[in-house]
Amino acid sequence: MKTSTSMTGGCQCGAVRYRLNGEPQMLYACHCTDCQKQSSSAFGMSLMVARADVEITAGQERLKTWDTQGDDGLLKRCAFCSDCGSRIYHAGESDDEPLSIKAGSLDDTGWLRPVAHIWLKSAQPWIDVDARQYRCYTEEPGDETELIALWRQQYARD
Ligand SMILES: [Zn+2]
Numbered sequence: 001m002k003t004s005t006s007m008t009g010g011c012q013c014g015a016v017r018y019r020l021n022g023e024p025q026m027l028y029a030c031h032c033t034d035c036q037k038q039s040s041s042a043f044g045m046s047l048m049v050a051r052a053d054v055e056i057t058a059g060q061e062r063l064k065t066w067d068t069q070g071d072d073g074l075l076k077r078c079a080f081c082s083d084c085g086s087r088i089y090h091a092g093e094s095d096d097e098p099l100s101i102k103a104g105s106l107d108d109t110g111w112l113r114p115v116a117h118i119w120l121k122s123a124q125p126w127i128d129v130d131a132r133q134y135r136c137y138t139e140e141p142g143d144e145t146e147l148i149a150l151w152r153q154q155y156a157r158d
């Protein structure tokens, strides 16, 4: 269930704050080794949100970026708080692409429910995803149309 803090978030130290002004387009959990590194944990959470809908409400000057390459070989710009190091979002090269908000940075994470788990071939061995509850992919999902539709239904319901 969404609450008044479902669409706001920030870094661990609180210097960087953001607000989502539009409906997120999809949420998935990614078990690739890059996401394990960036999260320092078992998987990454990607909440896709149109760039125009993401408003940095505090600490813009603290938000640093680091560039790397995605699996597709394209630029991935990773934004993080330069004080505490929390990863906030990943951005692709084009402004048309949604931002991937690192969803654990939301103030209220109680409503989050990914529609898919991807890159399960590199998941940590204790991860046991119920394939009846989530779309499961060994690598990239390819066509995301169905996942976006599933997310929309779920978002409208929750
Ligand atoms: Zn911080």
Ligand SMILES: [Zn+2]
Binding pocket: 030, 031, 032, 033, 034, 035, 036, 044, 119
């Ligand atoms: Zn990943």
